[in-house]
Amino acid sequence: MAHRFAAEGASLAMIDVNPDTLAASAAALREAHNVPVAHTVVDVTDSAQVSEWITATERQFGAVDVLVNNAGIIRDNRVENISDDDWRSVIDVSLTGAFNCARAAFPGMRERKYGRIISFSSMSWRGNFGQANYVAAKAGIVGLTRALALEGARDGVTVNAIAPGLIETPMLASMNDAARDVLTRKVPMRHTGDPSDIAEGAAFLASEAAGYVTGVVLDIDGGISIGSSIR
Ligand SMILES: NC(=O)c1ccc[n+]([C@@H]2O[C@H](COP(=O)([O-])OP(=O)(O)OC[C@H]3O[C@@H](n4cnc5c(N)ncnc54)[C@H](O)[C@@H]3O)[C@@H](O)[C@H]2O)c1
Incomplete structure (x- = not known):
């Protein structure tokens, strides 16, 4: 991106x-x-660090026009094996981190009557086995996105989310091979995505051309969110 x-x-x-x-x-x-x-x-879970960074960026570049909330971690387990730390850290990085960054960037965007906020949900937001913490965080991103879209709508600030499918990044590489193969077979296009597939969607949502698009969740996932494609 x-x-x-x-x-x-x-x-x-x-x-x-x-x-x-x-x-x-x-x-x-x-x-x-x-x-x-x-x-x-900067640790996105630390709101003081985030505020300092946004202020410094506005001073250095004059404005933050586009904010991309991309940080996310996985700590997968069945619910009874999710520790307090596994729950909190996943929610903190993905959801609280996006909130911290959006809250810090919002005033400047509203004042300038221009802003683009793009946050990362996941295909998992609809539910996924063994990912209660991640699913809750990524569904939270959808709610946060829709709520902030309303708050920015009159001031030229659009707020959208991207829900990636299986994309070839270090996060996907950290998954075990068997799980990755099973998941890849569920993708209607039968292959994983490339970071450039995500970058193209993000570039559109960040562009002036997307000025009338707000509160949406853009699935970039080779069709996996449509449902089963087993024949
Ligand atoms: N790769 C996929 O298949 C996939 C699928 C669905 C959703 N996503 C989402 O897309 C986003 C990007 O994922 P990725 O695959 O590039 O992951 P990644 O693990 O490759 O990169 C995530 C980055 O976030 C950083 N990070 C972690 N905790 C942080 C913190 N507290 N503060 C600041 N940075 C922190 C990590 O150091 C890392 O560089 C994530 O939100 C992820 O949940 C990825």
């Missing part, structure tokens, strides 16, 4: 809790595109 946005000429302010992957991503972006790239280690 960052490469796709940079290709459009966007200035980037990237955050992550992992300083190594963050620095490497920022370096690759600077090398590939002639755009400003700021990177800061």
